[in-house]
Amino acid sequence: MNEKDFAAKLKPWLERSAxxxxxxxxxxxxxxxxxxxxxxxxxxxxxxxxxxNGGALENARYTLLQRGLMILPLLALVAALALxxxxxxxxxxxxxxxxxxxELPPDAYIDQEFRSWLGKSSR
Amino acid sequence: xxxxxxxxxxxxxxxxxxxxxxxxxxxxRAFKQxxxxxxxxxxxxxxxxxxxxxxxxxxxxxxxxxxxMLFQRILQNAIRDHFRRQKVRGTYSTQLSNLGSADDDxxxxxxxxxxxxxxxxxxxxxxxxEQAEVMAFIEDAVKALPDRQREAFLLRYWEELDVSETAxxxxxxxxxxxxxxxxxxxxxxxxxxxxxxxx
Numbered sequence: 001m002n003e004k005d006f007a008a009k010l011k012p013w014l015e016r017s018a019x020x021x022x023x024x025x026x027x028x029x030x031x032x033x034x035x036x037x038x039x040x041x042x043x044x045x046x047x048x049x050x051x052x053n054g055g056a057l058e059n060a061r062y063t064l065l066q067r068g069l070m071i072l073p074l075l076a077l078v079a080a081l082a083l084x085x086x087x088x089x090x091x092x093x094x095x096x097x098x099x100x101x102x103e104l105p106p107d108a109y110i111d112q113e114f115r116s117w118l119g120k121s122s123r
Numbered sequence: 124x125x126x127x128x129x130x131x132x133x134x135x136x137x138x139x140x141x142x143x144x145x146x147x148x149x150x151x152r153a154f155k156q157x158x159x160x161x162x163x164x165x166x167x168x169x170x171x172x173x174x175x176x177x178x179x180x181x182x183x184x185x186x187x188x189x190x191x192m193l194f195q196r197i198l199q200n201a202i203r204d205h206f207r208r209q210k211v212r213g214t215y216s217t218q219l220s221n222l223g224s225a226d227d228d229x230x231x232x233x234x235x236x237x238x239x240x241x242x243x244x245x246x247x248x249x250x251x252x253e254q255a256e257v258m259a260f261i262e263d264a265v266k267a268l269p270d271r272q273r274e275a276f277l278l279r280y281w282e283e284l285d286v287s288e289t290a291x292x293x294x295x296x297x298x299x300x301x302x303x304x305x306x307x308x309x310x311x312x313x314x315x316x317x318x319x320x321x322x
Contacts, residue, residue: 003308007280010311013261014281018151020258025164029150032172036146036179040139 137187145190159266160202174198196292264314275303
């Protein structure tokens with residue numbers, strides 16, 4: 001009889017041994033199983049690229065492409081804020097230019113006090 | 124990517140029911156495996172509970188088909204952790220390295236052992252008693268195997284993992300698995316023959 005045949009004949013004895021586990025142990029095993037099932041978390045999909053079990057997000061490692069795609073929204077936000085900031089600077093410059101060139105009454109240039117104020121503020 | 128993460132398009136991920144069914148199916152065998160290893164029912168229950176919890180917590184995002192190997196890996200690691208903790212406490216479990224009689228005959232016990240088909244539970248009380256005795260002896264013989272031999276034998280022939288899967292669970296080569304299995308089988312056969320047991 002070879003190894004596999006012997007093991008095949010022994011297996012039912014092991015199965016029977018497992019089936020005859022005591023009632024107390026069986027109850028505890030069932031309780032352990034239910035506790036484990038309580039800890040089960042539905043798998044979570046991350047940006048449609050990967051699926052991980054709940055609680056594993058902090059441990060997940062991703063490829064360079066996946067990482068790039070994950071920080072894409074953040075990069076878009078930073079870019080939008082930067083553009084907005086540049087626009088604001090341009091707007092303020094235009095207002096200043098209008099104030100100084102167009103909307104200033106011609107009399108202001110004759111006014112000595114205004115000239116001295118302009119000199120002080122430019123320093 | 125960690126083992127807990129799976130890409131979309133991989134085999135269907137396990138549902139809670141599949142996990143429940145799997146655990147219900149393996150819990151008693153896992154308990155007996157742990158008992159064979161640690162020789163302590165309470166410790167074995169703790170080990171199985173930890174293994175179940177870890178499987179549910181860390182590996183729910185895996186296909187159900189991967190559960191047997193994952194669970195066995197977790198279970199065997201939990202058993203090893205138990206021994207490490209025991210070692211730290213300074214208590215060592217006694218392992219019998221030899222089974223059966225000390226005779227050094229070179230005949231292959233597998234060649235002479237007559238194993239009958241086990242069939243159903245015998246009807247007469249005497250036969251049932253005899254069967255219980257045989258089962259107790261088999262359990263003791265499995266317990267007495269060296270750790271790696273018992274692990275390999277149970278994974279291959281009870282859990283029915285293939286050689287490659289068993290090697291992965293045990294963290295050794297496929298050749299080592301075959302060696303462990305062969306030695307375990309011969310040791311068990313020798314022990315049964317020495318006791319005069321014909322199954």
